[in-house]
Amino acid sequence: MKEIIWHGRGGQGAFTAARLLGEAYSHRENTFVLAFPSFGPERRGAPIRAFTKLDEKPIGNRSEISRADYSIFLDDTLFNKQVFDELKPDGKILLNTKKEINDERVITIDGDSIAEKYLGLPITNTILLGALAAVSGFISLADLTEAVKQSMPPRLHEKNIAAVKAAYEEVGK
């Protein structure tokens, strides 16, 4: 099973990303997915987490993920030393930041700049999905494009698909 934890602040679209990833993976035959937020009242700006579990057999465990294959941060103010504790042994962190991080477990992307260029808003959830497609191998750009088309409002399709692609190419370089 592939397990992904999403970190963001209320309003940044962490749960939407968790859901889009699940939706993208579910387009394949014989796949099973759970996607859910950390439950409770949501407030704009407050830290939130969301979870995606992907497998080729039914997933019985509905608990929050404690050890992830990928832990993804839409906001680098939520990133700290403790977050490495929630990774599997080969797990990676995908971090939206302009900073350089010298740790081989951390993959960085300047998602804010891509967001500004393609979306005109500092919302990086689909951009981090594009980055995940580039580094993970378990989700393709085509799957993501389809998921954006199926679950986002039509007016957002073109620019989000462009942003996903730009992030994919940026991280894949």
Next chain:
Amino acid sequence: MARKFLSGNEAFAYGVRLARPHVISAYPITPQTIVVEKLSEFVEDGSLRSEFIHVESEHSALSCAMGASSVGARAFTATSSQGLLYMAECLPYAAGGRFPIVMMNANRSTALPWNIYGDQRDSLSQLDSGWIQAYAENAQEALDIALMSFYIAEHKNVSTPFMANLDGFVLTHTYEVVDVPTAEQADEFLPPFETENKLSLSNPKNLGFSAGPDTNTFFKYKEHSGLLNVRNVVAEAESKFESIFGRKYTGLTESFKTDDADYILITLGSISGLAREIVDRLREQGEKVGLLRIRYMRPFPNDEIAAAVKNAKAVAVLEKDISFGNEGTVYTNVNSALQKAGISIPTSDYIGGLGGKNISAEEIEGIFEELKQKKSAVKFLGIEVR
């Protein structure tokens, strides 16, 4: 059929849309809100032609559904927790009036302390209200129960309201892959609602009347009989459902590797998925363990439980409920089933998941480990009582 990625609430709403109720009356409450929001969107976009009535409380929501049902309309409502308790006065009214209303309940803790998260104390506190009670394990089953609930409730041998329970958040708010049947398939499965129990100008009659001491027992016995008929109607509905949709359900319970099991865990609702994984894991280690999932709490599957555990050495119940001052209500019911069948084995009750507390894989493994001691006990998961 279309493969969609839906939350439990959304899946249930899709199931209700396929059943095309004439009237939907509801009042929003977390974590039920999304099911009625989704249905209001369906009504707004024209994909569901229902009278959607925004009422001012849960008491009114069910009263309104009863009014609709009393003129022969198919009626749906949904609630949770405090909302269910607020409509409690109307629950036996609907059951006694034999109005086959379908209601989704998002299982949530009850106050105080205030808590919006999932446990099953809300619905289990209403077991005696005369409603059918089913519990879904996942979003697919939620959709399928939504569609089947109208078939079962409205069947002429049943004519009893149906409460479909979904664990709050872990089921209502979790997205999963769900097969959504087509409207044509649903119409093939579900006949239109027809009943003699309605107000009609061509056949005038009195509904909602008094029945004094001389006749009351008769009505209550009829009500009881209607619920007992549910077992056969569930079998009939699931057989027809399988022939059209290809998905198989197994009646009031679902057993998993119980045939040769020494130790059996009995569960209710969405925790069963994790319990099944643990059974598989322990089986690989050579442990003879099994799982029995209760799908219907009313009518209670006395015979199914007795048949599943008759050769076991010990049984545990894991439930998100406590009847204060006694034990978990599922446990009480299970013990009654065993006693009536003459099965005398140790039984234990594990009370967990209250107020949404996570139940871990390790805790379920621990229950199977403790079962080997073959002692009867009532325990709270996560609290050491000395």
